[in-house]
Amino acid sequence: MKKPAKKLTHIDPKGRPAMVDVSAKETTTREAHAECRVRFPADVARQLHASGLKSAKGGIVETAIIAGTMAVKRTHELIPFCHPLPIDGCRVAIDWDGDAVLRIECAVKTTHRTGVEMEALTGATVAALTVYDMCKALSHRIVLGPAKLLGKRGGKHDFGAM
Numbered sequence: 001m002k003k004p005a006k007k008l009t010h011i012d013p014k015g016r017p018a019m020v021d022v023s024a025k026e027t028t029t030r031e032a033h034a035e036c037r038v039r040f041p042a043d044v045a046r047q048l049h050a051s052g053l054k055s056a057k058g059g060i061v062e063t064a065i066i067a068g069t070m071a072v073k074r075t076h077e078l079i080p081f082c083h084p085l086p087i088d089g090c091r092v093a094i095d096w097d098g099d100a101v102l103r104i105e106c107a108v109k110t111t112h113r114t115g116v117e118m119e120a121l122t123g124a125t126v127a128a129l130t131v132y133d134m135c136k137a138l139s140h141r142i143v144l145g146p147a148k149l150l151g152k153r154g155g156k157h158d159f160g161a162m
Helices: 042-051 062-072 119-134
Strands: 028-039 089-096 101-112 143-153
Touching: 028 042, 028 119, 042 089, 062 089, 062 101, 062 119, 089 119
Parallel strands: none
Antiparallel strands: 028 101, 028 143, 089 101
16 A cells, blocks of 8 residues: 655645644654754864864854754744744753764753754754854854754654654
């Protein structure tokens, strides 16, 4: 038996954009985990290692963690069809993955009728954008990405690793 084709959830029957109605969904604990990477040119990475990830603007990691956390809480203001959600927990972690790449992870948790994948992705990418902003005086050859969902739990379909 062939599986029915998946459909976009933010399109109504007439093809217009629409917010998903989650009122009939069960309230459950939902979690999502996302990452975004920041790749530096070798000379910039050496400079950042030597400075302990500090810049003229302040602590790069500390500022990016705050920015990522703020972004998680405001995702519904940035992405048009995201529901405003009570955030029960948010963790942003930033560390070197090799000599020239920072790995930014964002884990988000809520108890609600819809998931927090977009919140986790927004937190990770805004933290990465903040790292870029704080380091752009050193180079404009800094590359962001990929940004990806690593895992989600608590909804209809679990995905990936938590």
